[in-house]
Amino acid sequence: MENARRHFLRTISGVAALPAIGSVLTREPRTGLGAASSTDVRGQFPLLRDSMNGRPLVYLDSAATTQRPRAVLDTLDTFYLHENANPSTSLHALARHSASLYDEARATVARFLNARGSGEIVFTRGATEAINLVASSWGGVNLGRRDEILITVSDHYSSLVPWQLAVRRTGATLRIWDVSDDGHLRLARLDTLLSKRTKMVTFPHVSNVLGAINPAKEICERVHRAGAVVLVDAAQSVPHFSVDVREIGCDFLTLSGHKMCGPMGIGALWARRELLDAMPPFQAGSNMVHEVELESAPTRFAEGALKFEAGTPNVARAVGLAAAVRFLESLGRKELWRREQEMTEYALASLSKIKRPRILGPTKASERISVFSFVVENGKPLDVAALLDRLGVAVRAGDLASLPALKRFGVTAAVRASC
Numbered sequence: 402m403e404n405a406r407r408h409f410l411r412t413i414s415g416v417a418a419l420p421a422i423g424s425v426l427t428r429e430p431r432t433g434l435g436a437a438s439s440t441d442v443r444g445q446f447p448l449l450r451d452s453m454n455g456r457p458l459v460y461l462d463s464a465a466t467t468q469r470p471r472a473v474l475d476t477l478d479t480f481y482l483h484e485n486a487n488p489s490t491s492l493h494a495l496a497r498h499s500a501s502l503y504d505e506a507r508a509t510v511a512r513f514l515n516a517r518g519s520g521e522i523v524f525t526r527g528a529t530e531a532i533n534l535v536a537s538s539w540g541g542v543n544l545g546r547r548d549e550i551l552i553t554v555s556d557h558y559s560s561l562v563p564w565q566l567a568v569r570r571t572g573a574t575l576r577i578w579d580v581s582d583d584g585h586l587r588l589a590r591l592d593t594l595l596s597k598r599t600k601m602v603t604f605p606h607v608s609n610v611l612g613a614i615n616p617a618k619e620i621c622e623r624v625h626r627a628g629a630v631v632l633v634d635a636a637q638s639v640p641h642f643s644v645d646v647r648e649i650g651c652d653f654l655t656l657s658g659h660k661m662c663g664p665m666g667i668g669a670l671w672a673r674r675e676l677l678d679a680m681p682p683f684q685a686g687s688n689m690v691h692e693v694e695l696e697s698a699p700t701r702f703a704e705g706a707l708k709f710e711a712g713t714p715n716v717a718r719a720v721g722l723a724a725a726v727r728f729l730e731s732l733g734r735k736e737l738w739r740r741e742q743e744m745t746e747y748a749l750a751s752l753s754k755i756k757r758p759r760i761l762g763p764t765k766a767s768e769r770i771s772v773f774s775f776v777v778e779n780g781k782p783l784d785v786a787a788l789l790d791r792l793g794v795a796v797r798a799g800d801l802a803s804l805p806a807l808k809r810f811g812v813t814a815a816v817r818a819s820c
């Protein structure tokens with residue numbers, strides 16, 4: 402691979418979309434450990450210094466999972482080295498500290514999304530569990546045989562299959578919303594798909610295959626006018642630009658920690674508090690209920706988000722997610738997005754000069770994030786990924802957990818390079 406191209410790939414693979422050096426890293430990690438120099442932004446991601454197959458690593462698989470900056474790794478270490486305890490507000494000092502860290506993490510995520518309060522943030526294992534929670538709990542009491550759920554052809558399996566199973570349980574019907582040839586949801590068709598029967602609409606804020614940014618606010622307004630409830634799968638948008646639940650006006654929004662520089666196995670559901678209060682528990686166990694008697698199942702549960710967090714919470718990962726939020730904010734979200742747009746423009750222009758790959762999704766940088774799924778004429782996606790792997794370039798290939806989206810563009814597999 403030519404040097405210039407490798408340099409370009411290495412730049413976009415790490416923390417390319419970063420503000421001008423200097424505004425970065427003014428904030429010390431919580432522990433004060435491991436801060437890289439302000440001129441070494443990429444150096445904050447220890448794993449990006451590694452090599453793969455004997456070549457310097459070019460990591461272009463961030464849509465699958467991002468790497469973690471030192472600030473997040475240190476936070477996790479500190480938790481287990483000095484702060485670990487099963488949280489409790491009424492026991493020993495360590496337990497109280499753990500409880501306050503968990504509360505702070507919830508407050509941080511609430512602020513990050515501009516929620517009305519911490520009680521609207523339910524910690525989950527990831528975006529998948531958050532969507533399952535809604536499909537099971539909300540779906541269980543709100544869906545019936547005459548109802549319809551509108552999903553999209555560009556949904557990730559994690560926001561498609563929970564609704565397929567909900568339909569099986571409740572007898573409701575699934576309707577499918579298509580995308581245009583440039584990968585955007587067909588807004589012109591929305592009103593004809595919505596009817597009095599529509600109870601739930603769910604769509605990806607940004608498609609993990611097409612990279613297209615969907616106009617969430619407008620969609621939510623139109624869904625509400627039709628009297629339905631709307632869930633925004635923000636797993637691929639939150640890592641890239643600011644997402645404000647009040648501005649969007651949705652009812653549910655889900656995010657994934659490991660796609661935004663946080664730990665794996667943590668995510669969050671944001672929900673309007675009235676909806677959460679009206680929903681039955683998702684799972685049952687300790688912490689979501691107190692003073693349980695043998696003879697009768699409880700009918701009173703913990704308030705707000707806590708009703709949905711049965712068992713010992715994953716405090717370390719919640720605290721790690723909050724560290725990831727602080728990390729992203731310390732980079733300056735607007736500046737981060739501006740730099741990403743520059744990278745996207747550059748990548749689209751560079752890729753368009755090469756004849757063979759066909760890029761799926763919008764061709765304008767302003768309409769997409771830096772996730773590039775492509776197919777290569779006469780090249781099987783898995784072979785392309787294997788070849789790049791040998792060159793030290795990590796990309797994803799296959800059905801990208803979104804076969805319907807790929808089929809919409811006439812393929813069953815693609816290569817995806819994501820920054």
Ligand SMILES: Cc1ncc(COP(=O)(O)O)c(C=O)c1O
Pocket residue numbers: 464465526527528529530557559560605607608609634636637656657658659667668802
């Ligand atoms: C758009 C989208 N939604 C949901 C998910 C699932 O997220 P998680 O891994 O946190 O369960 C993904 C993961 O790839 C995704 O890209």
